[in-house]
Amino acid sequence: MALSLRQLRYFVATAELGQISQAAVDLSISQSAVTTAIKELEQTVGASLFIRAPHGMDLTAAGRQFLSHAYDILKKVDEATHLNVVNNEVEGTLTVAATYTVIGYFLPLHIERLRRLFPKLDIQLFELTRESIEEGLLTNRYDMSVLLTSNILNPSLVTEKVLSSTRRLWVPTQHHLLQADSVGLEEIAEEPYIMLTVDEAAHSSLKYWSASPYQPQVILRTSSVEAVRSLVANGQGVAILSDMVHRPWSLEGRRIETINVRDPVPAMDVGLAWRRNIELSPPMLAFRSYFQQAFHLPGNAR
Incomplete structure (x- = not known):
């Protein structure tokens, strides 16, 4: 066969x-x-x-x-x-700013592909917070950014979503909540909770918790995704995080399971951003076109 x-x-x-x-x-x-x-x-x-x-x-x-x-x-x-995108003869320098989560769990593969596709294009990559990226785009220090677009509210910036990553509940193997196909925030609120703080994750989390009558029992706030992964895998608590950062194994080799959340929990949107009312340079157009074709996207900038 x-x-x-x-x-x-x-x-x-x-x-x-x-x-x-x-x-x-x-x-x-x-x-x-x-x-x-x-x-x-x-x-x-x-x-x-x-x-x-x-x-x-x-x-x-x-x-x-x-x-x-x-x-x-x-x-x-x-x-x-x-990978059949725009003319690979594009040359020049492109400064790209990205947030911690994006640069750690999304961007490296695509940067490697872009550098092979456009060997004459010098992509300079910077890791920054969302606030610093916004300020850098508006002052022309950076050409484009790749970040969590759902966090951007500045009307002077254009955003273009590339990927929506579903958020699910992370639990250790054999956790009692695995008996159900999905769980609600009411059941999750009864469990010890690990709160990720990096890239405004805690702020995003509290938005949907605040819209419900329940609150998580936070036992630890941490900026480390690996800390969350290990703590969950070792039965110390649960967490709601996106599929993009999920890996089925902790560093100790213990498994992390995921469960769908019934209540409204928004996906984590990843995408591009640049300053509004500018003409995109050939390097910027090449960068944007790569992601549009790699993710089969129509022109969806706003």
Whole structure:
């Protein structure tokens, strides 16, 4: 039986989310389609890729090895199909400012691709807070930025959303809330809560908590995503964070599961920003066009 890209995508989604039901929701398909694809893939590979456990799907040793190959294959396919953008002879310097979360969990892969696509383009990257980025764009210190666009309210800036990353509840393996397909803020409020503060995460979190009659029992505020990951994986608390920063394993090798949140919790929007009423230079147009084509976006600046 031939291996297919569909099987690889279903396998990766299940490996990352740890549950067939969550993978099906994320892929907008039926659970049976995911189950069938994984069975077919295991037959093709000739090895069991998952251990079926009460709390979900755990990768076997063969599964972890195959996941690395799956990532490589899907990355190459993505590069082959989505990298025909603007003229690669564009040259010049482009100063790009990015926030901590974006530069750590989103931007590096795309910067590497851009530098291969446009070898004559000198991309200078800076990590800053959102406030410093806004000020730098308005004073022409930076040409463009990549940041959490949902945090920008300045009318003198243009924003263009690239990605919406769903926020879900992070819990450790075998947590009692995993018995439900989704949970509400009422149930989450009964759990010890780890509050991430970097990139205005605490401010964004308190917006949706404040709109509800419940409040989280915050036991720690931290600017470190890895600290949240380890604390959750080790059963010290729960957190609501975006899929973009989620990884299924902590640094200690313990698994982090995710659960859908029933109550309104806005996605984390990542995108581009630049100063309004300027003519985009060729390097800026190349940068913008890359993201539009890589994420299949229409022109959606505001």
